[in-house]
Amino acid sequence: MKKHSILAIMIVLLLLPCLRAYGDIGIIDTEKNKLQLFGFFKLDAVYQDGGVNGLTFPRYAMPGDGNLYLSATHSRFGFKYAGTPLSNGMNVAAVLEWDFFDTTSANQMKPRFRQGYFTLSKKGHSLLFGQAWDLFSPLGPTTLMTNGYLWQTGNVGFRHAQMRYSYSAPRYDFAVSLSDPATAGGWSAIMPVLQARIGGKLDANNKFQLGISGIYGRENAKIQIEENAWAANKIDVIGWSLDWNLAFCKLLALKGEYASGKNLSYVASRANYFYHPLTFRIEGEESTSFWSELLLVRNKLSSWLGYAFEDLGLGKNECLLAGAQYAAGSGVSFGLEFAHFANGNPGYLDAKTNQVMFSAILSL
Secondary structure, X not given: OHHHHHHHHHHXXXXXXXXXXXXXXXXXXXXXXXXXXXXXEEEEEEEEOOEEOOOXXXXXXXXOOOEEEEEOOOOEEEEEEEEOOOOOOOEEXXXXXXXXXXXXXXOOOOOEEEEEEEEEEEOOEEEEEEEEEOOOOXXXXXXXXXXXXXXXXXXXXXXXXXXXXXXXXXXXXXXXXEEOOEOOOOEEOOOOEEEXXXXXXXXXXXXXXXXXXXXXXXXXXXXEEEOOEEEEEEEEEEEEEEEEEEEOOOOEEEEEEEEEEEOXXXXXXXXXXXXXXXXXXXXXXXXXXXXXXXXXXXXXXXXXXEEEEEEOOOOEEEEXXXXXXXXXXXXXXXXXXXXXXXXXXXXXXXXXXXXXXXXXXXXX
16 A cells, blocks of 8 residues: 555646646545645755754754765655535645655755645634644744754744644734653653634734734653663643744734743753752753844845844844845746854854755745
8 A cells, every 4th residue: 555655646746847837736626525646846055154053954063074066865745635525615735745855964865754634614714623733832933954944943843733723813823732742851641732822913904913822731751860760750841932923014024932831842942851959850942043034025036134043041042044036937936045043052162054055946
């Protein structure tokens, strides 16, 4: 069965040029069901003048030599499905998405599952079941660093399996979810991770949007403190976040997020937990995260200027980035981005790295 599935995916990818010649890529389009293919092909050519935490997913600077690489591992694809409404009038939709990201190599591709969920919606109400983006810190930065994505350097929103209820009204949005309790350090106490967000729309055209979100969970933490001695206790996964998306005019917008909390490695922070020698207990690391970008779009050219940091209390992980992307047409675009990483955390010798990235993209 696995071989047949892989073969079917390969056939679809090989047929993409033919499918695209007829407009939108609709694999199935009937009165009852619609299935569409989405995604992009992406080639990155990158130069770094110093060390980074991961060659193809740079998130912070490390002591080390420079790098030069070309990679297509950030390409991705997926399917969107819309079916016949239920007898009570609820609309049915679903999403499946994969990429080829491999942390061990710039050129060996391994299919990786990203999202898979279905929704039931009616009159502003929606239920979601599956793996999707979190409610906590829900925005994403504009960057060519598809898998770096300013994670662990200011952006903390990630993806988890969840059950979610959402309601959207003309002036506000509200959502709450129960998420998978598995954490980076182990498993949370026997309860799901709770997330919620409420957002306001400050004008009739939704040009100014503000939101506040929160996350809470419990984790069974355990650390070996001596050869035959362990410390173990329950600690909180807790945080809150403010997000903004402000469109000042058709050309100019400002978006970003601020987040603060403890033990947020459940999402995409480096804040984990540690053994405190004075309290003799395991405690969650505190963290403060921020990213914001100014976006300018004019005709076929879009550009961005941004700054991000994560502060664990002893030093900041920072990134300053500027980029531009040109849409040549028919889904083809070319982008160029500069990023400066600075690591002020102890043990990293104040590492600083500059990166230049060129990306060629075909969007489906």
